[in-house]
Amino acid sequence: MTATLNPSALNPLAERPRAKPLSTRIKTIAERMSWQIGIGVILGFLYLPIALLIVFSFNTSRSLSWPMSGLTLDWYRKLAENTQLIDAFGNSVYVAISATLLTLIIGVPAALALDRIEFPGKGLFRKLMLLPIALPGIITGISMLSLFRILGLNLSLETVIIGHATALLAVVVTQVYARLQRLPASLQEASSDLGASELQTFFLVTLPNIRTTVIGAGMLAFTLSFDEIPVTFFLTGRDNTLPMYIWSTLRRGLTPEINAIGSLIVAISVVLIFISVLLLKDKKNSVR
Template sequence: MTMRGTSWRTAASALYAVLVYGFIFLPVVVLVLFSFQDGRFPIPPFEGFSLRWYEAVLADSRLMEALANSIVVAVGSSLVAVLLGFLAAYGLARFALPAKGVQRALLTAPLTVSYLIIGMGLLITFNFIGFPKSLLAAGIGHVVINLPLCFAIIYSQMGDHQANIEKAARDLGASEWQVITLVTAPMLWPALFAAFFLSMTFSWDEFIISFLLTRFDVTLPVEIWSLLRSGLNPKTNAVGSLVFGISAVLVVVLELVVLRKGRRA
């Protein structure tokens, strides 16, 4: 391969990468840029810089309520999903149980079913037993979609070296409960954190289950959905940019925490 061939290839690679990055970032850039639009429409031309749409978002009590609801549902459902997933992973990784393959398959099965279908099944079932549409109903749905993920992540990290440490703790007189809380959970902290964090982001962003299972108190994506009916609107840009900003900060924090963890290990 000649030098010229190499540099031509590098240039082509760079161009391709720039184009794909451009494609990936185009809608986000447009979203954020026109959230500062000093005008009534989030479309060209850009009429000047203004924070009025952010003020409108912060002054919108329905949006703020939905935001609070989303946080409650995300934190609550993720805690339950991590707890159930962790216990199941511990049970399946450490004990001789019958039909482990079937149990694993059952626990991860919801991963292969559309959220729409999971939400619909719950909607019909809750409808029959008279369980009202509510944030609790949506939270239950979110645990269903996140439990397989939490289980899979935590289960994949349960190595045999940890089992030996647990055994040592037991030999030294620790109860099963003490082993789990004082030995296993701290050892698996990165996996537990990753599972919790991923669940949070999925729940935070989930639309269709919340849409089907909530009525008066709704989550943020459902409230944003009703904003979309008003068409192109800089206020939607502003709330979208805020959500993106929060998520981006969380991702960077996670990246730093996990990366540091990785370097230390």
């Protein structure tokens, strides 16, 4: 008799999870489903516009209305013939590469200085340099416009490069600085104990260790510069960058041609994202 006694009679806690199986299971399923629907809505909010952008770049009609009138590659063909657009694209590449190199040349030493050197006014220096992260681009734009006016410099792609480099310095400095902080000081000490000069230590020890971060920061700076409008808006002369060209076309009206440019930019961005993910993976494997 006692052997067949339900153990739950003795230990009511043991059976409790199975006590209300159906309602609990429905509750769990309902909860999981509501989470999934919620996340799905957020993802839809993020990606539906991008999907529409791409889909409408193939629309035969000039108007961007649903349902679509038909499929065509005409808008892409038009892009290939649009010399203004191609010039703007070339200008953007030139600006983005120059601005990226400049930010790296200025930003890496700046991060080193913040990490290793004590000097008067360091706090102010750091605050000033990191300001553009939170500061609206328009302020960088108009303040540099004022400077160039006083210096008597004509606006050109070069003034845009200086503006971009200034606005993006903060991005490079924060990333490289964060990496330097995680770098053990013993590495540098060992190098100098072994008789390496500071320059040798930097190029042979420090730089290889922060390489992926520098490349990653550079790629981010490149993308941001390629895409930049608020600073460019005030500092560009006769030559347009790609976003400024798109901006000026937008004022004339919306056409699927802009969608075609947009889709190409999305495609390039996807490639860049994949490269940066691969770089991050590489970093995980190589650091200890």
